[in-house]
Amino acid sequence: MTGSSAADLQPVVRIIGQRQIVFDNEGFLNDFSDWTEELCIMLAGECGLAELVEKHWRVIRFLREFYAGHGRAPLNSQLKKGTGMSLLELETVFPGGIKNGARRLAGLPNPKTCS
């Protein structure tokens, strides 16, 4: 990894809709408040989810509401209760499952590393 090939370890700055948005090197938003519905739809499209339907939005809204109070992702038991969905359904409805799919689309940041 030289200076240039180490780029995959660095945050990624993307210009989306005239806004500069910082993602971590796994594609998660650096800042929860950068999220918008439009951004979510765009990210969903990028990971092969052509359309977000009601159950997607139900999960995404619950995740965002929970994070907005607690500053972390909900436990699976809290997610099940909050959405009325089974774990199996939650895991399969998003490409990448709950962790790498739903949480990413909902704009929940990864836990911070040292910077």
Next chain:
Amino acid sequence: MKKVRISVNGTWHEWIAEPKTALLDLLREDLRLTGAKQSCDRKGQCGACMVIVNKKAVRACLARIADLDGAEVITVEGLGTPENPHLIQEAFVLSGAIQCGFCTPGMIMATKALLDSNADPTEEEIIKALRGNLCRCTGYTKIIEAVQLAGRFLRGELSPDSLRPLPDQGGLGVSHPRPSALAKACGTAHFTADFRLQGALELAVLRSALPHARIVSIDATTAAAMPGVAGVMTAADIKGTNTLKYLVADRPVLCRDTVRYIGDPILAVAATTRAQAEAALAAVKVELEPLPVLDSPEASLAPGAAQLHPDFPNLCFNQPQVKGNAQEALRSSAAVIEAKFKTQINHQAPLEPEATIAYWEKSEDAEEEDKLVIIGRSINIHFHLAMLQAALGWENMKYVEAYSGGQFGIKIDVISEGIAGAAALHFRRSVRYIPSLAESMQMTSKRHSFALDVKLAADKEGKLTAYCNDFVVDKGAYYSIGHVVVHRALLMLSGSYNIPNVDARGRLVYTNNPWGSAARGAGPPQANFALECAMDMLAEKMGIDPLEFRLRNSLKAGQSKSTGRTVTEWPFPELLEALRPHYLRAVQEAAPFRQGKIRRGVGLAAGAFGIGGPGDVSVASVELDDDGGISIYAAAADPGEGNDSMLSQLTAEFMGLSMERIRLHTRDTDNTAASGPAAGSRITYMIGNALIDALRQLKAAMQEARAKTGAELEAAGKSRRYLGRKKNEDAGPLDTQTGQGPSFESQVHAVQLAELEVDTETGKVRVLKMTTAVDAGPVINPQNLTGQLEGGMDMGVGFALREEYVAGKTKDWVTFKFPSIKEHFQMETIIRETPRPKGPLGVTGIGEMCMVPTAPAVINAINNAAGVWICDLPATPDKVKAALARKE
């Protein structure tokens, strides 16, 4: 076996046990009195297990029960409880002598033995009485003060009540006792090894004795059949990625086919007892085929060198930094110095070994797997949890941070948790992994060794013109936080100064040495050592006083750092002026000792430490309770720095609330906001800011609803819980070609003064006094601040003069040359409080800055005393002696 009768804390007990059983094991295992701690592998080196036997202070790890029949033993639990503490326990709390608290019970027992026989000891007598007790956090100053205060309490000259701040006395500027201090003083605070875990298996781990080898075969047949053995676990038994990925996926939980440093883990044995696990481990046959050893960055970068990791080149990171035109500036400068510097691989040396325990919580949901709970020493529980979930292939987990016996950066990464968690999963049992000190020292990350090639130049007015620094970092076997260390060194490269032209390069190179990672400062202590020594070299060459030279070159608001970022505030000249009278006094006092065998020297060094890195974001959650108190939910680890105090006191100040009504929830991934690591001195600035943001929202809601309790808020249709955020405005990476770009949002400034003696015959250096002037904004807790400064200076002097980790040789606190109270020196702190507009209530951090200027101040003082430059740390007597011989 032998039958013995021993009184412990006033109650007589009878045991029939092996005569060689250590009293420490009897206390901890049989009586569950865990106040006495184990750190030094029962070698009597640390005093963490000190108890009183027949009125004398005794190391419980060395005392055998065969010699204790009829003895009367007192442990820290026998002195007092948090509800009814002993006056000595109160004295330690009120003196601020308790940081991580791991050494505290032993210190308190040694103090009791002293004061029982000598009610009013001198400082020399205190040092003699506590010479067997080690502390890594405090630099011993506040411990000596605590013993003196305890004496005053016991003699009836003063009462704790007359000193203890009232809970409603205010938040800022008050030395409220740390929330955890009494529990630590009374031995009731549970560190990881103190938890009783019913039915747990004990682990022993086989680690490589070779720095680089191929694992040819493993035969554990005999071991698996030995008494008490539950089984043997290898990499093949780990269901997840088996990779502890911090930034790069290169470090295995257990090595599959290759070992890359002395200490790399190969397999684990689980048994009913630790002794059984160790016996079985000795019966495991592992064949290792030695591979070529890359023992230095030079060896790794040599043409034809083997590649250590298949997916990554040996030169694993390379970042230039270019500002202006340094080469041209060098050519036209009036004076230029060139020097090469080197720093050692060092251990962060927390007293507590790298313990982890793991157990299962039954899931109440048929659809969900059982929950694996990890209890350990993490300073970033949410991130470490995610690392462990991926490595072990188990989703339903949580991490709980126990009280932690110091860490100083060592716990930025997962250490023993991976193996403990994997074993709990493999054997489907609770496990305890309580490694020895020797094993802990092997397995942990270390402070990186830096080699720095430096040029520094100035014009005829003594203004800096150019700085070149080509440095190579020995990465060791695994990446961990890798390039972050190089970035931090570059982000702070120009230190306190305005240097218009910079040409630098930082390279990170894999080797078969111990893997480097965070260590108090993480990069800047090494890079700043070179800059600050170079400053003195250049000042000397130009005949300018070192303080004057620094003052002349201070950065000013509107000027830029080496990253090109301009600064809006730089309260550094004021610090130099504050130190000036002390400096002049020191120079005058040293003047009569410029000749002869023992020579005195005075050295200065400064630092500007960045806090709140580019793109850093943090969160903290607060909730208004039904009694009007406030609960804080933030994963802000406190392994001794005082983060608990910071959260409580900022809240008390902002909300006008009594300290007693503030409740902290900081240690459990199930109920905390993911606030980020307790690293980079970021906790006060980042989490403190997020906390104030949350409190601001809560306060507004309370005012709007005229509510005083959570219930009243809810009745008014408002939430009782608020999430606060702090996001730094500067974000994104440095330019890969120029190293220009985003930088830290805040700086803490310091300048230190070293006064020392050099024995010109033996080369031995004795530090007489360190003085530090620091500006970290308004002070939250004066005792905590000065405690950090004193501990940092002690650590910095150890880094400068003694400490080094040599793989295969450094195995305990004696071979590490751990600073003891015998090396204690006088310390003085000068505090300035320039508010930082973007800090929480104007505050910024201090945890690492306190040792950044120390090593160069010491080395500059050695040169001032003896006229020799020691550019290769540590400055051992041999090196000083050799330099003196070369000079003559």
